[in-house]
């Protein structure tokens with residue numbers, strides 16, 4: 001049975017608490033939109049697509065609580081609370097916009113049913129598109145290569161197979177790659193706690209390294225490609241992703257190694273011209289001063305803790321989505337690609353401009 005991090009139970013949302021993995025597998029129950037917003041903010045659920053799916057279910061919970069009084073207007077406070085949970089992953093706002101469009105058309109019991117259907121559709125589409133994305137990404141990876149990845153982009157971060165990790169999983173199953181190198185991903189350790197755990201469960205060879213090993217490994221020819229996920233991709237292809245991604249892209253370029261971004265269409269934000277206007281989440285200093293409650297720095301040391309960085313499109317070899325591959329992303333290539341796929345369903349044939 002495939003790993004899943006989100007379970008919808010009609011009157012509640014259950015989330016596999018990612019703060020505790022891999023030491024404990026404990027499900028957190030959300031009964032309200034406030035519960036869901038808290039779970040997103042506190043990282044019980046994380047990863048751009050999983051955040052979007054959770055938020056959609058959060059809107060359903062808000063509508064259920066309102067009952068006959070559920071309308072676009074009465075849902076606004078819940079939508080605002082969910083939107084304020086984390087700023088960088090555009091999938092959150094994309095999912096809420098979809099729910100808001102539904103809310104504009106009806107009310108009461110029919111609205112609750114329509115919102116439930118929409119949240120289930122968002123979840124299901126994400127699951128399906130993961131596999132399509134993986135099929136597009138697989139042939140790009142160098143045969144027999146060891147591929148470096150950052151953060152966690154797997155089943156835990158999405159509705160199912162994963163984005164970058166989905167590509168790696170499929171590539172291993174197809175016999176294409178030799179193994180995966182997972183960077184720890186300070187300070188939340190998504191690489192060590194989540195990615196290495198997910199891959200080991202499936203028998204994919206994974207080697208865990210400290211984040212600061214990447215340059216050394218590339219210099220020695222031990223990395224043949226880098227693949228990461230994304231939290232927001234702007235109109236010119238600039239990509240916000242977990243802090244440390246930009247450094248990996250610079251290193252990859254220096255060593256002549258391809259650098260791939262794998263993300264669903266819902267991660268592309270064509271409204272922003274470039275990465276300079278992406279809001280980068282700053283998280284609490286305690287995340288850097290402590291590891292799981294244990295102090296590792298002076299209690300009062302000033303800390304800067306950006307959760308994401310922006311990789312300029314010029315450093316990205318290609319962006320892989322469920323509709324195909326955008327090679328050498330820039331404003332023109334991104335626009336051509338988006339125009340080509342307008343109105344397509346997740347199951348439509350892919351395009352490869």
Ligand SMILES: CSC[C@@H](O)[C@@H](O)C(=O)COP(=O)(O)O
Nearest residue numbers: 046047048151153157229230242
């Ligand atoms: C498929 S997940 C893509 C990104 O959301 C992922 O790479 C990432 O940066 C997650 O950050 P997180 O802070 O753990 O939510």
